[in-house]
Amino acid sequence: xxxxxxxxxxxxxxxxxxxxxxxxxxxxxxxxxxxxxxxxxxxxxxxxxxxxxxxxxxxxxxxxxxxxxxxxxxxxxxxxxxxxxxxxxxxxxxxxxxxxxxxxxxxxxxxxxxxxxxxxxxxxxxxxxxxxxxxxxxxxxxxxxxxxxxxxxxxxxxxxxxxxxxxxxxxxxxxxxxxxxxxxxxxxxxxxxxxxxxxxxxxxxxxxxxxxxxxxxxxxxxxxxxxxxxxxxxxxxxxxxxxxxxxxxxxxxxxxxxxxxxxxxxxxxxxxxxxxxxxxxxxxxxxxxxxxxxx
Amino acid sequence: xxxxxxxxxxxxxxxxxxxxxxxxxxxxxxxxxxxxxxxxxxxxxxxxxxxxxxxxxxxxxxxxxxxxxxxxxxxxxxxxxxxxxxxxxxxxxxxxxxxxxxxxxxxxxxxxxxxxxxxxxxxxxxxxxxxxxxxxxxxxxxxxxxxxxxxxxxxxxxxxxxxxxxxxxxxxxxxxxxxxxxxxxxxxxxxxxxxxxxxxxxxxxxxxxxxxxxxxxxxxxxxxxxxxxxxxxxxxxxxxxxxxxxxxxxxxxxxxxxxxxxxxxxx
Numbered sequence: 275x276x277x278x279x280x281x282x283x284x285x286x287x288x289x290x291x292x293x294x295x296x297x298x299x300x301x302x303x304x305x306x307x308x309x310x311x312x313x314x315x316x317x318x319x320x321x322x323x324x325x326x327x328x329x330x331x332x333x334x335x336x337x338x339x340x341x342x343x344x345x346x347x348x349x350x351x352x353x354x355x356x357x358x359x360x361x362x363x364x365x366x367x368x369x370x371x372x373x374x375x376x377x378x379x380x381x382x383x384x385x386x387x388x389x390x391x392x393x394x395x396x397x398x399x400x401x402x403x404x405x406x407x408x409x410x411x412x413x414x415x416x417x418x419x420x421x422x423x424x425x426x427x428x429x430x431x432x433x434x435x436x437x438x439x440x441x442x443x444x445x446x447x448x449x450x451x452x453x454x455x456x457x458x459x460x461x462x463x464x465x466x467x468x469x470x471x472x473x474x475x476x477x478x479x480x481x482x483x484x485x486x487x488x489x490x491x492x493x494x495x496x497x498x499x500x501x502x503x504x505x506x507x508x509x510x511x512x513x514x515x516x517x518x519x520x521x522x523x524x525x526x527x528x529x530x531x532x533x534x535x536x537x538x539x540x541x542x543x544x545x546x547x548x549x550x551x552x553x554x555x556x557x558x559x560x561x562x563x564x565x566x567x568x569x
Numbered sequence: 570x571x572x573x574x575x576x577x578x579x580x581x582x583x584x585x586x587x588x589x590x591x592x593x594x595x596x597x598x599x600x601x602x603x604x605x606x607x608x609x610x611x612x613x614x615x616x617x618x619x620x621x622x623x624x625x626x627x628x629x630x631x632x633x634x635x636x637x638x639x640x641x642x643x644x645x646x647x648x649x650x651x652x653x654x655x656x657x658x659x660x661x662x663x664x665x666x667x668x669x670x671x672x673x674x675x676x677x678x679x680x681x682x683x684x685x686x687x688x689x690x691x692x693x694x695x696x697x698x699x700x701x702x703x704x705x706x707x708x709x710x711x712x713x714x715x716x717x718x719x720x721x722x723x724x725x726x727x728x729x730x731x732x733x734x735x736x737x738x739x740x741x742x743x744x745x746x747x748x749x750x751x752x753x754x755x756x757x758x759x760x761x762x763x764x765x766x767x768x769x770x771x772x773x774x775x776x777x778x779x780x781x782x783x784x785x786x787x788x789x790x791x792x793x794x795x796x797x798x799x800x801x802x803x804x805x806x807x808x809x810x811x812x813x814x815x816x817x818x819x820x821x822x823x824x825x826x827x828x829x830x831x832x833x834x835x836x
Contacts, residue, residue: 280659282727282734283743290661293740297652297711298667300644304686304708305674311685322688368587375572375580385823386588389595392819392826393812394769396787400794400808401598404801411597449591450830457831477576495834506678509771513791530680535776540684547681554678 309551315544322540333545343546345521346529349436350505353525356440357447357504358497364444365451365496370485373459374467374477384456388449399513402442403429429515435522439514443504451496458492459485494565501557505550526550601805614802621793621806630789631810633699634768637785640703641710641767642760648707649714649759654744656715657722658730668719674712679705683776690777697780705773710763717833721755722748758829761822768815786811 279285316333320326337343368387372380390398405412406428413425428438462484470480508527511517517524517532524532526546534543572580602621603613622628655661656668686705687696695701725748733743749756774785784792790811797804819826 278660280661281740282730283738284659284740287661289740290655290659290664293655293659294652294667297648297715298671300648300704301671301674301708301711304705305677305682305712306670308682308685308689308705309677311689312681315685315688364587367583371580371583375577377580377584383584383588384827385820387591388823388827389816389819390591391830392765392815393595394771394787394790394815396771396790396794397598397808397812398594400790400804401594404601404805405594405597445590445594448587453827453831454834477572499834506680508680509787512771512775513794527678527680530684531772531776534684535687540688544681544684547678547684551676551678551681554676558676 312544312547312551315540316548318541320540321538322534326541329541333541334549336542337545337549342521342524343526343529346524346526346546349521349523350525352436353440353443353504353507354501356437357443357507358500360444361447361451361500362493362496364448365455366486368448368452369455369459369489370477370481372456373462373485374480384449384453387452390446391450395509396513398442398446399510402438403514406438430519432519432522435515435519439507439510439523442510442514443507447500447503451500454492454496454499455489458489462488491565494561498558498561501561502554505553505557526553598805598808601801602809604802604805606800606802617802617806618810621803621810624797624803625789625793625807625810626784627786627789627807627810630784630786631814633783634786636699637702637706637774638764638767640699641706642763644703644707645710645714645763646756646759648711649718650744650749650756652711652715653718653722654740654748656719658725658748668715671712671715674709675716679709679772683772687776697778697783699783701777702774702783702785705777706767706770710766713833714759714763717759717829718752718755720832721752725751754825757822758825761818761825762829762833764818765815765826 280287280290284290317328317330318326319329319333371377372384377383404410407413408425408427408430412428416422416425426434428434466484467480470484475483505525506527507525508531511523511525511528512531515523517528527550530543530547530550532543533539533546537543602617603615604617605611605614606617652671656664682705686701690696690701729747729751730743733747738746769787770785771787771791774788775791778784778788781792790807793807794804797807
């Protein structure tokens, strides 16, 4: 490290640390330390009050055979398809349209499609419960077009509930993905498109030859954000289905809450929380690695 | 770039379809909020908002949300300005490692920290206080704010700080009269995002205030839903009341929402 002072206006070597200290203290006390405590809790059997018993890794071992936990992981995978893959496809189409065509009212379309992102998930849940209700607009529409057989209480039907919740995720995330990809596409120089067109490339070939390869980095970011959103979709599950019917829509984040605050299995809840944290970290690292290699 | 008329038409069809897909649930809830309650005459029922406001206690819960948001946003922004200033403009030993420690905070899920926070703060008798709801959210926003402002402050030319030093300004005066005024757009974006995250936060508010006296707006709505599942008009009116402040803010400050979410995500 050089002998120069920290900056032009700072002479003491201690000063930078003093500026960081308050932020660090709050962050360490209310985010880092609780994470370490959660790891510690996960090694005990505890009901939230009274004595606790050290059980080592038994809580983790129990999870392997735990049906609710396995259902939560499986459901999370299905939700990832709805929260991440579907919005990616939609986002690619929409962003490519914005990039290629001179769209009038682009700002309007962009804002409208992004709007779901800013609405509290409890409100989103109320809106969609209404849409999915046995006598709600969705079933009325199906009956109006003669598809009475398809009408059902969407959130109460064991086979339909998970896709129904997942579809809300598609609705939520498509705008964010679209904007991320649009930001990437706007950096592609116009000459590249002109050259492709002189070579006789149509919109589809142009998309696969130029547009798609140049937004790999943004695709990676979009996938990280939406996959993590799928894994952490607590509010929506709590407000729409509470994980039911049965375990049909439970997810790891809901299991954490349910085990800790309703079933009073704090150790097991903490083990699920730690597994969830590791998953989130791993997805970040993995997807970022892939993104760096493709750049 | 020129495209054919047929392609242009297709483009608008696709865009209009997805705009409708985004809007229909929002319009549905608005329409339901204005619809008659069970047994009432048809027509527009603006009175639903008044009734929902009173029955659901939204005055109280919106007030709580405002207090929590004010606490979180001011503390998080002040702390992040200080730490972002050090990371963005100063050289010191361990800067990179310390910065990565802050970055870690962007990945820690609330689900993991909320269990020990509840039980440890309960032991200290601090659950059901504004501090218990605000502090965990300040910690999360500080992780993002440090990261966000470091990037912004780094783009300031070093000559700016050198000029301040020539004028005899110390670190605090330089921060107040040079660095902060030059970073107002970035600070606005941080305020807007921190406000949105705090306003919409559910899990922390649910767990940290089990007594119910400090319910924030999303919690108020969740509780309301439990009592009025059948009265959709009233429930929807409550939902509109909770969502409206954010939607209005978005319409006025879209650029800040979008810029922050995009740039924050890409880095």
